[in-house]
Amino acid sequence: MRLFLPPGLHRIVHDGSRDAAERAELVLSHIGHGNLPHDSAWNTTEHAAFEDLFREQLLSTEPQRPATHLTFHVLPLRDQDLPLHDVKATWVRFIDSPGIEVQLAGMSWRASQRPSVNHSAVFDPPVDAAIAPQRSKDTSSPNHDHAMRRLTYRARFSDIGDLLPGQAPRRTEEASPYAGREADIRAMGARLQKGIAERAAGQPGAASGQQAPTDHHVHQQDPGQQTPRIR
Numbered sequence: 001m002r003l004f005l006p007p008g009l010h011r012i013v014h015d016g017s018r019d020a021a022e023r024a025e026l027v028l029s030h031i032g033h034g035n036l037p038h039d040s041a042w043n044t045t046e047h048a049a050f051e052d053l054f055r056e057q058l059l060s061t062e063p064q065r066p067a068t069h070l071t072f073h074v075l076p077l078r079d080q081d082l083p084l085h086d087v088k089a090t091w092v093r094f095i096d097s098p099g100i101e102v103q104l105a106g107m108s109w110r111a112s113q114r115p116s117v118n119h120s121a122v123f124d125p126p127v128d129a130a131i132a133p134q135r136s137k138d139t140s141s142p143n144h145d146h147a148m149r150r151l152t153y154r155a156r157f158s159d160i161g162d163l164l165p166g167q168a169p170r171r172t173e174e175a176s177p178y179a180g181r182e183a184d185i186r187a188m189g190a191r192l193q194k195g196i197a198e199r200a201a202g203q204p205g206a207a208s209g210q211q212a213p214t215d216h217h218v219h220q221q222d223p224g225q226q227t228p229r230i231r
Contacts, residue, residue: 001037001040001053001070002053002056002057002067002068002069002070002112003027003031003067003068003069003070004065004066004067004068005027005030005068007066009026009027009030010066010068010111012026013026013027013068013109013119014068014109014111014114014117014119016117016119020119020120020121021121021122021123023119023121024106024107024109024121024123027068027070027107027109028104028107028127028129031161032132032157032158032160032161032162032163033127033128033129033130033157033161033162033163034099034129034130034132034153034156034157034158034161034162034163035130035132035157035160035161035162036072036074036102036104036129036130036131036132037131037132038094038097038131038132038133038134039134040052040093041088041091041092041093042074042091042092042093042094043071043090043091044090044091044092045090046071046073046108048090048091049071050069050071050108050110050115053069053071054069054115057069057112066111066112066113067111067112068109068110068111068112069109069110069111069112069115070107070108070109071107071108071109072104072106072107072129073104073105073106073107073108073122074102074103074104074105075102075103075104075105075126077100077102083095083097083098083100083145083146083149084096084146094131094134096134096146097131097132097133097134098133098146098147098149098150098153099130099131099132099133099149099150099152099153099154099157100130100131100149100153101128101129101130101152101153102128102129102130102131103126103127103128103129104123104126104127104128104129105122105123105124105126106120106121106122106123107120107121107123108120108121130153130156130157130161132161133150133153
């Protein structure tokens with residue numbers, strides 16, 4: 001998407017001396033986590049997306065001003081999660097988007113005046129976001145799945161894509177390998193402690209704090225073997 005950011009934010013976003021992930025978060029918060037573009041095609045590669053944005057700028061009749069060309073790295077949706085869409089060889093376009101929740105793995109951007117300088121950030125773990133609904137059409141729909149998607153979207157996002165109070169930009173965390181195994185872990189710890197106690201009890205003196213005798217004798221060198229001094 002092409003963005004016309006406020007001048008101050010534009011300078012920060014394109015300042016390569018700043019942390020890229022922090023700048024990406026600023027842009028995402030400015031756009032709205034639930035306001036990813038619904039009215040443009042989603043390309044299969046970043047290169048194709050930037051080419052489309054450059055072509056859009058060349059054909060634009062708007063007054064030329066500093067713009068930010070921004071691409072989103074969205075993880076693939078499962079087939080059963082895909083709403084009505086039009087697909088071609090290198091892009092997909094959603095038809096009457098009901099508000100599609102996606103996982104955002106990263107972002108890349110460049111200034112329209114400096115297309116050779118790319119900035120990018122990776123979100124690890126991915127951030128939950130959403131492609132905005134197409135509000136130009138009636139929000140009611142006879143399709144149950146379509147209507148449920150709109151309700152799910154509106155439960156988290158406002159009309160302008162901002163997170164509603166009490167909502168947070170969820171990050172998709174991987175399930176812990178120890179989840180649900182708390183009892184097994186406690187039992188294993190108890191067995192280890194029991195084994196340590198049994199081994200300590202089987203070694204006389206180990207638990208009483210007795211120390212091995214220390215040889216306090218000072219070994220003196222035989223005078224006849226002393227090294228002569230050099231005068």
